[in-house]
Amino acid sequence: MKGVIILFWLFALCYSVTGLEYESVFEGEISNNAIVSADNQSFKVSAFSGGKAVVDFPNGVSRFMDTGECETVEAYRLCILSITMSEKFNITKQEYPIIPKIKIEKKKNIVGLNRTFEKNSILLEERIKVSVVMVNEGEENIVGAIYQDKYPKEIAAALCEGCIISDNEVSWIGNLNIGKKQEFSYFIIGKNSTGFESNATLLYGGMKVTEKHSISVNANRPLIINYSVPDSADLGEEIKIFFRLINNNSESIENIRFRLVFPQGMKFIGKTGRISEEGNFWVYRGKLSGSGNGSIEEDNITFQLAANRLGKAGIAQSVFYSYRGSNYNEDSNYTIDVDTEGMYMEAKTIEAHEPSTKAVIPIILTNTNYRHSFKNIKIEVVSNGVKRPYSAFNSIPPREIKELEVNITVPDEQQEVEILLSYETNFGQIITKKSIVTVGVGTAKGNITETGINVNNSIGNKSLDSAVTEDELVGSDNKIWIYAIIITIIVIIVIMLLLSKLKKDREEEKLMQLLK
Known part of the structure; x- marks a missing residue:
């Protein structure tokens, strides 16, 4: 039913508007087949000898016209005033150019459109009123005028009084009688935008009147x-x-x-x-x-x-x-x-050992927390799916370091061994950590057959704020070798001194025998 009504009003729109006034927007001679710009619209006139022309209007409609004839399409009227032939011969085209003279007129707007917004800035979910007033200031009644105001998703249109809302578009269809006001109102509600430009249009007798209004929507809640x-x-x-x-x-x-x-x-x-x-x-x-x-x-x-x-x-x-x-x-x-700034574990990878020999994995545990001790510290060694648990320490105070050693028998083939750490926080939570080390280099396949764990009490407790750096830990093996070399040199020197003294004593003994 609504579609039938709209078609009726569109029919009336085309044939029931009379008495409209026009204003000139262009008049003069143009080049044949040229595109003329008038009132921000494009027109094209293609003239022929004999006073005929084809005119293309802005909306794509074409008209075949004679000299002296006028055609009206929507809001514009074009008249062919004359079609003459230039006296100057165009050498390039080998012809005398045809020169049309035209006049383009536009219908004068005879309807005043006024939209009033209750506010220019609205809050989210706030509702404001929009009032619309239209007045026919012409000399004839207008049948089938159409008002349209489409809102984006950021705005919801609601509660239309005297108009229709469909798909967030406000519309009104009706007659505009001479000198009579046509009024209606509706509400808009802010949704989720920071602002937009509202464009309302009024269509009548081929005319299109646009009214723009900027609305700001505050995206913050009140x-x-x-x-x-x-x-x-x-x-x-x-x-x-x-x-x-x-x-x-x-x-x-x-x-x-x-x-x-x-x-x-x-x-x-x-x-x-x-x-x-x-x-x-x-x-x-x-x-x-x-x-x-x-x-x-x-x-x-x-x-x-x-x-x-x-x-x-x-x-x-x-x-x-x-x-x-x-x-x-x-x-x-x-x-x-x-x-948590919790417990950190460092387990060093063992370099190449002979298969079936004993090897030691040094492990360093560090409590990095500033306030809490950790207790029930346990170490587990996992190889080939076999887990062997060991108790390590009852507790480690804040900011302290503990050192221990895991003894293993090196397998025949290089293997990755998991070192698992578990400890209890001050709040009763159990935390686990894992480190993987590589042990053994060989050719035959084998398993780790023995493990043991020793707490290195000779080192003692260290403070994290005053002791062992990572570089020192990495260089600990090198220090052992240095100490061994120094001791070996000292032993060699002592042996040489003893041999020298023994040789000297023998020579003195021989000399005493000769003197006798």
Whole structure:
């Protein structure tokens, strides 16, 4: 039914508008087959001898016309005033050029279109009124005028009074009688844009009237929530999270309910601000006055928590409030990745050993945490799927280093051996780490048949802040060789001295015998 009505009005649009006035937009002689620009539209006239011409109008419509004839297509009327032949011969084309003279006129707009927006800037979900007034200022009634106003997805059109809304487009179809106002109104609602240009058009009698209006949509909700929540925290670390509720509008925000839920493993230590505990939630209730006095109304909330569990701690936030008669509800989540400055293990790869010989894997354990000791430290050696567990230390204090050795029998073929570390945190969580070392070089296939573990108590405890660097650990084997060489040299010198003394004693003994 709606389609039939539209076709009827379009028919009336073409044949029922009379008495329109025209204004000239171009008049003069042109080159044959030239494209003429008039009123930002393009026209082409192809003339022939004998006073005939073909005219191409801007919308693609073509007309065959005689000299002195006028044709009207939509808003434009073109007349062939004359078609003459130049007295100057065109040597290139070997002809006398044909020169058409034309006149192009445009229908005068006789309808005043006025759109009024209640505001030029709207908030998300805010509704404002758009009022439309059209007046026929001509001398004849207009039948079948069409008003159209298409809005993008950032805006929702609603509650049209005297018009139609379909697919977010506002439209009106009707007659415009002489001197009579045609009025209607509708509402638009801001969705998720920062701004756009609204273009309304009015079509009548081949005329198109456009009215543009810029609208700014504030993408912030009436209530702005600034926050400071750390992305990560160390196990046991005390952290602060901060929320600021801001009303940056001229009107008050009512019935605010700001609610937070902290996960297990986040221990509450303290807070500041107007927020209280209600069951499993921390809730702020109140209102924020508007900035009509030139100031910004805000409230600050601070929590002090302890991160007592490893993993990702999710803090859930929900807020509800009322503004300008509309209710708003939004949820947010913040994630804190709780890790630990924990235990580090370094197990050194064994260089080439003869198969079936004993080899030692040096292992260094470092507690890098500043506050907590780690306990129940255990080492496991895994080879060919066989796991052999060993106790290592009862505990390692903060910032201390422990050294130990794993004794193995070197297999006939090079193998990768897993060294597994497990320890217990101050909060009862068991943490495991793995290091892979390569042992043995040979030709025959074999297995690690014996393992053992020795705590190197001769080295003693070291402080991470004052002892062993990585370079020192890497160079420890070299130091052993240096010490061995020095001792060997000393032994050789002592033996040489003893042999020299023995030789001297023998010579003295022989001399004494000769003297006798």
